[in-house]
Amino acid sequence: MTAPLKSIEGAGELAPSMAKAMGELGHNGRLAARVLALASPAQKDQALDRMAAAVRAQKALILAANAEDIGEARAGGLSGAFLDRLALDEARVEAIATGIEVVRALKDPVGTVTESWTRPNGMTIERVRVPLGVIGIIYESRPNVTADAGALCLKSGNAAILRGGSDSMRSSRAIHAALSAGLRDAGLPEAAIQLVPTRDRAAVGLMLTGLDGNIDVIVPRGGKSLVARVQAEARVPVFAHLEGVCHVYVDKAASLDMAKKIVLNAKMRRTGVCGAAETLLIDRSAAATHLKPLIEMLIDVGCEIRGDKATQAADKRVKQASEEDWSTEYLDAIITAKVVDGVSEAIEHIERYGSHHTDAIVTEDKVAAERFLREVDSAIVLHNASTQFADGGEFGFGAEIGIATGRLHARGPVGVDQLTTFKYRIRGSGQTRP
């Protein structure tokens, strides 16, 4: 990935006035979070409606701001892929508005009772979802994240503090102005969604310390260098995945047709997503029948294969894989391939080289499948389905703020439910503890 390192590099001193401004951002976020936590679903939905309308109404302003960002980025010599992510057009602005409406249509998680029980003394205990509080989102120069992340936080009753890539500052500001208008129209505090008002990179460092306890969780959205930096420096919890080194294991009891379909989709549907397969493992007992067809299929569609000796023996076009290859996230039309001794060695390989993101087994053998699903310690494990289903939308969450591979709180796609915590409500009739 092409994380523009400069957006978070450096831990220089922030000007005192800016440090003060950041402190106020945190303080105001906390106050807004309290209002949002108690806001009705209707009021939040009204704000989201107005935000979408304001994005459409202010389309010209947003595009003009984006044109300035693009001009400066181009002058600065930034690359094609970078410019593509930064650039907006009418269709993309419309997609931003629609995205807000998709979030609006989700079920409001706040107040949902997830468990309830009655104690022998007659007290009832309920576990109920409440917002996390204030969420800091640090992202690269993708202006649409401003609206996506802001909308998801609002729907889940959280205040958002957004820090976008410095190259997209004008675009983000223009989109943020539309979000602010929506909040105002619905009578919600504008501090519900705040944009860090500086390109100064030291502001990111301050966010990672939690702004005096006023940020509850950080979500980095971007490439590996951004995520690595955030994970290394954050003093508050982080929802993120560093990489998705995802595997497809083709078992001896796999249908070749199904294996071809799933491997092709898992690797090649989109090579740049975190759920794309990076390693193909094939059971030695199936190698005679399945190995060659799978390799040929991949090479025919332009995928480079780096393999072990057994795989190289099956096709001369397979390159030799190095030790590093097995744990590399290519995010490209490249895959490593290895012949393994059954499900045991497949699991062992995945535990050793994988990133605990998403891994799949293809087999008609239910016992092997259940073993794989049980023993592979990844956020998402699949049987007879493509790893590219690693996505909040595909899970039915409607939208996601990212995918997490951490073990605490959120794991897998992080949707609005995962942006909440809970509290216990106890109703009694005078009970005291003996």
Added chain:
Amino acid sequence: MTAPLKSIEGAGELAPSMAKAMGELGHNGRLAARVLALASPAQKDQALDRMAAAVRAQKALILAANAEDIGEARAGGLSGAFLDRLALDEARVEAIATGIEVVRALKDPVGTVTESWTRPNGMTIERVRVPLGVIGIIYESRPNVTADAGALCLKSGNAAILRGGSDSMRSSRAIHAALSAGLRDAGLPEAAIQLVPTRDRAAVGLMLTGLDGNIDVIVPRGGKSLVARVQAEARVPVFAHLEGVCHVYVDKAASLDMAKKIVLNAKMRRTGVCGAAETLLIDRSAAATHLKPLIEMLIDVGCEIRGDKATQAADKRVKQASEEDWSTEYLDAIITAKVVDGVSEAIEHIERYGSHHTDAIVTEDKVAAERFLREVDSAIVLHNASTQFADGGEFGFGAEIGIATGRLHARGPVGVDQLTTFKYRIRGSGQTRP
């Protein structure tokens, strides 16, 4: 609380051999966690049975070790309360064994499917509980925590790395030997429950950094100074509460009898527990009838009251509360008392001075009660019940490793369920992503 600061103070250099030993502890913990995650409920229960039996069989050794610890602590001039927590006798050793059996009898959380649904394309998605991994427990000189924490981690499939107070090292070692014997007997790795083998305080610092990613969460068990230090320095998630500044609000619609029962229990049942009430708030509209009886009741049982002007006016024996008093956790027979303007000011006071631990309202007015339960942002909120129910056992969790006031992952009593995370298992029939 009387946390013996010396057990974690100082961040001196650890001898290279000890740093290596700590690294191995982490590595071995991770390997053991993998075995535990896949161990059957029966095997874990067998280990817990054998552990309880070994504690009983090795009672004489445990008591002898404890006598040495006590002798040294006494010679070092340690206080009565400290010695009481450190001291074991036959009954306390039996309670340790019984405690392990209580944990054994809990429902095994690992493998429980907490949610499942089917996607329009026919894939089924399950959310299933899996262990967190490796849990580091840092505690004071209470030898019983060695067994309690070890048993809870084992039941939930987690490896434990235990670091007890240095004054209880011999006692903890003797108890740990019994736990190891139980693990061996059941064929589980002894590294499932490891005891840090040094009194060197720098070992704690290493644990707080996560031992190269080999500790997933830290649980501090002890007084405020221990918890504060752990929260400030830990680079891994922490399950803890710093303090429990718990409130009881007596509304105008409260039954005086019930209010008396609940206030008395909440403050005086045990004053040293985190769920003990530290502040009494009384609705101005109920002051004429409720204030004096409540204050007299408390003073009659030996509770000191520090109040605002209105409370002082009701009884001359009420002392003047200072600004700091309102946010002080006394853990003693002292309470602050204030007259407030109804549920609104009560909520405002609790949000301003409370610690988001446990707060209660006493009222017959359902609307006021529901508003309080909704708006007070604490891990546990109660209507017409004592704050002293803030306890895993009272929740029906069977046992708890502590109470958390953090917002992520675990909140309120942390039982075996909260010592797990989850993964998604997806079963398909060849689905690929369009």
